[in-house]
Amino acid sequence: MRPPASAARPPRACASIDAVRPQLGRRTEGPRTPRRCPLSSVVWTGGVSFSVVIPARHASTRLPGKALADIAGKPMVVRVAERARSSGATAVCVATDHESIAQAVRAHGFDAVMTRADHASGTDRVAEAAALLGLAADAVVVNVQGDEPLIDPGLIALVADALREDAQAAVATAACPILRAEDFFDPNVVKVVCDARERALYFSRAPIPYARDAFAGRAASARALPPNLPALRHIGLYAYRVAFLERFGALERAPIEAFEALEQLRCLWHGAPLKVVRARHAPEPGVDTPEDLERVRRKFGE
Structure with missing residues (x-):
């Protein structure tokens, strides 16, 4: 748990990660003082100590070098790191395979670690970073994608705290209600039950x-969602216990993971409990295309 407000607060910028590394994974008892995370609609009441690792690779099929794309005078990955720092994370670190990204991150006061370029997923990159940083086995690490400069800091804290609430869960993630039929039937919108x-x-x-009965005899274009259908959209934000991250890379890829192209199915296939927390609404989309980048730039200019 977080220390009381009167206690000295641990460093929050990852530039000093060597100073905070011994603290990661330990909980300090004390009363919670509710506060609102900056830039967030989520009220965070304190909870498990956690760090954030932001995987950021240089290669991108649709938008090469997007991690360094300028957004209101700063690289996109730095904008993501700033949001992560606002979550109350003990430390924020960027895991990258390209020296130019590491240099840009360090120039703005954040830490970076160099990882291999051949990782199959962001989770594998985060696992290597956790090992390089020497994080404790019981530490909690949140994987925040490097192309989400509008991510809600409060949601980051909420996902991390889910592992305190469910002591048996190895991983935590988030979901929000699906309100539109077109999203429910869209294969690019990942659902979770x-x-x-x-x-x-x-x-x-x-x-x-x-909803078998509600959809029976209706074309997909004419289907409306029943008001009580528990349809949830998965949000690609994950918190892990480091002990699980150490095992993840050695787990055999699941057949269902290959068919669905969803790496989180590897966790379920191998029996790892995966906690899901609810967000009130869908998060701002990430940056995958030049059009996405322009949209985000306009947001920062508002």
């Missing part, structure tokens, strides 16, 4: 849970 403990049962690009 949860059990009574708010743990993930399955993730899919298919429309799940499928």
Whole structure:
């Protein structure tokens, strides 16, 4: 838990990660003081100590070098790091495969570690970074994608704290309600179904849970979502216990993971409990195309 307000607060910028590394994974008892994370609509009440690792690779099929794309005078990856720092994270670090990204991050006061270029996923890159940083096995690490400069800092804290609330969960992620039928039937919108403990049962690009009776005899274009359908859109934000990250890379890729192209299914396939927290609304989309980049630049200019 977070120390009381009167206690000395630990450093928050990852430029001093050597100073905070021994603290990661330890909880300090004390009363919680509710506060609102900057730039956030989520009220954060304190909780588990956590660090943020931002995987940022240089190669990008649709937008090469996007991690360094300028947004209101700063590289995009730095904008992401600033949001992560506002979450209350003990440390923020960028894991990259390109020296130019590392230099840009350090120039703005954040830490960076160099990782291999051949990682198959962001999770694998975060796992290598956690090992390089020497984080404790019981530490909590949040994986924040390097192309999400509008991410809600409060959601980062909420996902991290989910691992305090569910001591048996190895991973935590987030979801929000699906309100439109076109999103429910869109394979690019990943759905998640949860059990009574708010743990993930399955993730899919298919429309799940499928309302058989409500959709019977209707063309897809004419289907409306029943008002009580628990349709949830997965948000690609993850918190991990470092002990699980150490094992993730050695886990065999799941057949369902290959078919759905969803790496989180590897966790479920191998029996790792995955906690899902609810966000009130869908997050701002990330940056995948030049059009996305211009949209974000306009947001920062408002």
